[in-house]
Amino acid sequence: MPTENKIPVYLYNTLTRRKELFIPLHPPRVGIYSCGPTVYKDIHIGNFRTFVMTDWLRRMLTYNGYDVYLVRNITDVGHLQNDTEESGEDKLEHEARTTGRSAYEIANYYTQQYMRDADEMNILPPDLSPKATDHIPEMIAMTEQLVERDLAYIRNGNVYYDVSHFSGYGALSGNTVEQLRTGGHGRQQMEIADDKDAPEDFALWKHGGPERQMNWSSPWGTGFPGWHIECSAMATKYLGEQFDIHTGGIDLTFPHHEDEIAQSEGATGKQPVRYWVHGEFLVIGNRKMKVGNAQEADDDETQEQTIKMSRSKGNVILVSTLKELGIDPMAYRYLLLTAHYRSKLNFSDESIIAAQNGLNNLRADLAILPRETFTEDTPWSAEAEEMRTAFQKAISDDLDMPVALSLTREAARNNKIAPAERWRLVLDFDRVLGLRLDSVEASTPRVVSEEVQALVRQRDEARKARNWKLSDQLRDQIRTLGFEVRDTAQGTELA
Numbered sequence: 071m072p073t074e075n076k077i078p079v080y081l082y083n084t085l086t087r088r089k090e091l092f093i094p095l096h097p098p099r100v101g102i103y104s105c106g107p108t109v110y111k112d113i114h115i116g117n118f119r120t121f122v123m124t125d126w127l128r129r130m131l132t133y134n135g136y137d138v139y140l141v142r143n144i145t146d147v148g149h150l151q152n153d154t155e156e157s158g159e160d161k162l163e164h165e166a167r168t169t170g171r172s173a174y175e176i177a178n179y180y181t182q183q184y185m186r187d188a189d190e191m192n193i194l195p196p197d198l199s200p201k202a203t204d205h206i207p208e209m210i211a212m213t214e215q216l217v218e219r220d221l222a223y224i225r226n227g228n229v230y231y232d233v234s235h236f237s238g239y240g241a242l243s244g245n246t247v248e249q250l251r252t253g254g255h256g257r258q259q260m261e262i263a264d265d266k267d268a269p270e271d272f273a274l275w276k277h278g279g280p281e282r283q284m285n286w287s288s289p290w291g292t293g294f295p296g297w298h299i300e301c302s303a304m305a306t307k308y309l310g311e312q313f314d315i316h317t318g319g320i321d322l323t324f325p326h327h328e329d330e331i332a333q334s335e336g337a338t339g340k341q342p343v344r345y346w347v348h349g350e351f352l353v354i355g356n357r358k359m360k361v362g363n364a365q366e367a368d369d370d371e372t373q374e375q376t377i378k379m380s381r382s383k384g385n386v387i388l389v390s391t392l393k394e395l396g397i398d399p400m401a402y403r404y405l406l407l408t409a410h411y412r413s414k415l416n417f418s419d420e421s422i423i424a425a426q427n428g429l430n431n432l433r434a435d436l437a438i439l440p441r442e443t444f445t446e447d448t449p450w451s452a453e454a455e456e457m458r459t460a461f462q463k464a465i466s467d468d469l470d471m472p473v474a475l476s477l478t479r480e481a482a483r484n485n486k487i488a489p490a491e492r493w494r495l496v497l498d499f500d501r502v503l504g505l506r507l508d509s510v511e512a513s514t515p516r517v518v519s520e521e522v523q524a525l526v527r528q529r530d531e532a533r534k535a536r537n538w539k540l541s542d543q544l545r546d547q548i549r550t551l552g553f554e555v556r557d558t559a560q561g562t563e564l565a
């Protein structure tokens with residue numbers, strides 16, 4: 071049931087560093103590209119924060135009547151262990167070498183795990199999940215275009231992007247060539263720097279070798295693609311040379327997205343993305359919860375400061391870890407709703423337990439509401455319509471999900487709205503929140519029949535007369551009708 075009344079949507083654009091009115095290129099269609107997981111290890115809940123953000127963005131636009139087409143890639147090659155310096159081994163090849171499994175087996179395994187966890191988190195599947203390894207020809211073609219346009223050069227079977235030839239470099243992240251050369255941030259110490267013209271240049275194609283499992287032939291010899299080229303190649307292929315929104319975690323702004331702009335715009339001459347939307351980190355503070363099968367986390371260590379969740383910091387929590395702790399993945403989603411996506415969010419024992427309690431309370435409020443069937447054209451009451459407008463405004467204002475959540479909690483309890491309509495209203499909001507509130511079962515109050523009431527009266531009489539035998543017989547009879555009895559000073563109580 072798409073909402074007919076479109077209201078203005080505002081998004082914070084990393085490229086312009088301000089909140090902007092969202093105007094799609096080809097309404098009602100909206101094309102979104104979202105950087106997906108690198109499938110060499112389990113995807114942790116910090117990564118899922120970004121995927122949930124994109125899920126809310128998509129659901130919000132759908133609620134507003136847009137026709138969203140979402141592409142989220144699977145990175146299964148070329149992502150190096152140290153991406154900022156572009157050094158180290160390919161993460162998948164490293165995992166293969168150290169575990170004795172094939173790189174393809176590893177990629178398949180972690181892709182399946184990721185999809186399972188994304189489903190647990192109620193993240194709607196993308197319209198398309200292209201894999202990097204299925205798009206090597208497209209990446210080679212784009213690299214050839216960049217060589218032809220004098221934006222890339224070939225050295226010893228490697229192809230490098232010539233950053234000094236792309237004047238727009240640094241527009242997204244602020245890391246211009248001058249900035250990089252003064253050593254502020256970037257690729258200064260590189261293991262493979264000796265055949266590059268400048269340290270800020272980055273690899274589009276790398277020379278391979280027999281030590282690798284993943285190699286392809288190319289015009290420059292056997293090798294494999296650099297990490298950044300896959301997103302340019304796949305986004306252009308599936309969304310066109312220009313599309314509406316690109317999302318990812320804030321750490322992807324540089325170098326990944328800066329390089330993506332250089333590649334795509336370099337190849338096509340067009341600015342590829344209208345709105346860049348980046349999600350902030352999940353940080354870990356004061357975790358004391360014991361985890362049965364800890365991944366790499368050191369659970370005995372209480373971390374006083376808050377630090378970003380990352381594999382290298384050793385504080386990785388998975389969706390399965392939450393479940394082992396008795397935390398519903400929807401409680402984690404609820405926790406994510408409590409902070410704006412551009413703010414850091416603290417994950418701690420206290421915060422996740424508070425989220426679980428908040429979700430339980432909301433479910434309890436919903437369980438007592440009667441269920442009625444509404445058709446799409448059943449009109450809303452004036453009060454409900456007012457709440458819907460407030461909700462729509464909140465989500466459309468750069469995804470103000472904390473306000474959307476508090477409106478949902480208010481809707482469940484708003485006694486100016488009829489109980490059955492409250493249920494309908496909360497489910498309408500949950501099309502965006504995605505807390506699976508439609509699975510909350512009604513707690514049907516049990517009806518005590520005349521027959522049971524009569525038996526209870528007889529039993530009270532029997533107890534007064536100290537006729538224990540009859541009292542016990544009546545208790546058993548009541549039990550067969552589905553009620554337990556409890557003796558109190560006031561007489562028989564049913565449970």
Ligand SMILES: [Zn+2]
Pocket residue numbers: 104105106301326
């Ligand atoms: Zn990407």
